[in-house]
Amino acid sequence: MKRCLVVDDSRVIRRVASKIIQDLGFDVDEAENGRKALNALTIRMPDLILVDWDMPVMDGLEFAQQLRKLPGGNKVVVVFCTTENDIPHIRQALDAGADEYIMKPFDSEIVRSKLILLGLLG
Amino acid sequence: MLPEDFELAARFVKDRSGLVLTRDKVYLLENRLMPVVRDLRLKSVSELLAGIASGDAALQTTVIDAMMAKDTGFFRDWKPFVHFRTVVLPNIRVSRGMKTRFRILSAGVSTGQEAHSIAMTIRDVSSSFPGWQVEVIGIDISATAIAAASKGIYSQFDVQRGLPVRTLLQYFTKQEDAWVLNDAVRGMVKCQPWNLLDDLFSLGRFDAIFCRNVLVYFDLKTKLDVLQKLARLLVDDGVLYLGLNETVTGVSSNFRAVDPALGIYAAHRADRPASLSLAAKVDL
Ligand SMILES: C[S@@+](CC[C@H](N)C(=O)[O-])C[C@H]1O[C@@H](n2cnc3c(N)ncnc32)[C@H](O)[C@@H]1O
Numbered sequence: 001m002k003r004c005l006v007v008d009d010s011r012v013i014r015r016v017a018s019k020i021i022q023d024l025g026f027d028v029d030e031a032e033n034g035r036k037a038l039n040a041l042t043i044r045m046p047d048l049i050l051v052d053w054d055m056p057v058m059d060g061l062e063f064a065q066q067l068r069k070l071p072g073g074n075k076v077v078v079v080f081c082t083t084e085n086d087i088p089h090i091r092q093a094l095d096a097g098a099d100e101y102i103m104k105p106f107d108s109e110i111v112r113s114k115l116i117l118l119g120l121l122g
Numbered sequence: 123m124l125p126e127d128f129e130l131a132a133r134f135v136k137d138r139s140g141l142v143l144t145r146d147k148v149y150l151l152e153n154r155l156m157p158v159v160r161d162l163r164l165k166s167v168s169e170l171l172a173g174i175a176s177g178d179a180a181l182q183t184t185v186i187d188a189m190m191a192k193d194t195g196f197f198r199d200w201k202p203f204v205h206f207r208t209v210v211l212p213n214i215r216v217s218r219g220m221k222t223r224f225r226i227l228s229a230g231v232s233t234g235q236e237a238h239s240i241a242m243t244i245r246d247v248s249s250s251f252p253g254w255q256v257e258v259i260g261i262d263i264s265a266t267a268i269a270a271a272s273k274g275i276y277s278q279f280d281v282q283r284g285l286p287v288r289t290l291l292q293y294f295t296k297q298e299d300a301w302v303l304n305d306a307v308r309g310m311v312k313c314q315p316w317n318l319l320d321d322l323f324s325l326g327r328f329d330a331i332f333c334r335n336v337l338v339y340f341d342l343k344t345k346l347d348v349l350q351k352l353a354r355l356l357v358d359d360g361v362l363y364l365g366l367n368e369t370v371t372g373v374s375s376n377f378r379a380v381d382p383a384l385g386i387y388a389a390h391r392a393d394r395p396a397s398l399s400l401a402a403k404v405d406l
Binding site: 085086087090091094100101102103106107109110113114116117 | 195197199200278279282283284286287288290291295296
């Protein structure tokens with residue numbers, strides 16, 4: 001089964017995103033900021049990471065940059081999932097190593113269609 | 123709703139659009155017509171239906187429009203568009219000889235995402251088609267959907283359904299909360315109201331036809347009629363895209379399966395051998 005790590009400081013959003021991704025057939029872990037997410041990665045590298053931008057301790061941008069430097073960190077699909085919804089932010093995330101970008105609010109259909117085009121769903 | 127009201131409405135909708143409403147769809151009929159009732163400040167769905175029965179043409183058009191399921195998305199299901207880009211477009215490029223022009227039809231284009239996905243796909247490989255004349259035609263029975271399709275302005279929600287974010291950045295600009303498709307892509311697409319039950323021949327010939335998630339609402343006879351008309355619009359090596367798992371098998375001998383799970387069919391003319399293999403597997 002494919003694994004996903006959901007990184008967001010809001011417990012509600014983590015729960016909503018986890019439920020959607022579980023229903024799509026993934027095993028899901030959660031972390032509440034970039035630092036905790038990086039720690040989780042030392043145990044196991046998931047197939048997919050859904051990451052918020054604005055979080056305390058370590059934000060999504062720094063997380064993505066650090067992740068891409070880790071061994072195996074280039075293979076993970078990284079999807080930003082954030083309220084930042086303007087073109088400069090999107091470009092910045094892509095430059096930091098994001099593969100896809102979801103602007104909140106989102107729903108299961110948005111997540112599903114993005115995972116299909118990323119080749120993570122059939 | 124009275125059973126006779128439902129019967130009348132269902133017959134009218136089927137005759138006009140092909141959409142079959144079985145008896146268990148009373149809720150659907152009411153759900154879709156209530157907004158019209160409210161808009162026109164009528165008293166009830168029954169009053170609306172009486173207006174239809176009296177032959178009020180504007181009202182009839184409004185009701186048909188309201189009854190249509192218009193759900194759609196960019197690059198819906200993704201893989202059919204990969205097939206279009208990696209198999210159909212290269213085939214067109216090498217097989218047209220001196221004729222440097224091709225046309226694609228999106229039948230049941232809804233609010234335009236399908237036609238615009240086709241146009242962006244072509245645009246992505248435009249360097250392979252220098253000087254070619256390309257036309258993407260979108261048709262739909264719903265005038266409100268066609269009006270939206272022609273504008274090419276989408277909500278944040280719309281542009282996230284199926285559209286890769288890099289494609290979004292490449293072809294759209296953001297204006298306040300809306301995402302606006304650029305003129306180059308929008309200009310490739312012409313959308314117009316058109317009923318698939320009417321004559322289609324005057325639309326001209328097409329190199330590929332997308333008719334996805336439209337025929338599923340029709341009964342077998344209507345589906346066959348429309349498929350026959352679509353077959354006549356296709357060039358000899360033309361391709362038909364239906365929705366995933368929509369099939370022509372047992373329905374129409376005008377097509378042969380290329381990849382039925384993806385809803386991909388090729389024009390089939392009994393008197394001519396298949397001119398190419400379109401069955402290249404779609405791998406991501
Ligand atoms: C569910 S949408 C599918 C949109 C798009 N093809 C896709 O796959 O995402 C079906 C569309 O077919 C249109 N439609 C239904 N019956 C039609 C008819 N008789 N003639 C033309 N369009 C029709 C509806 O108005 C609606 O926009």
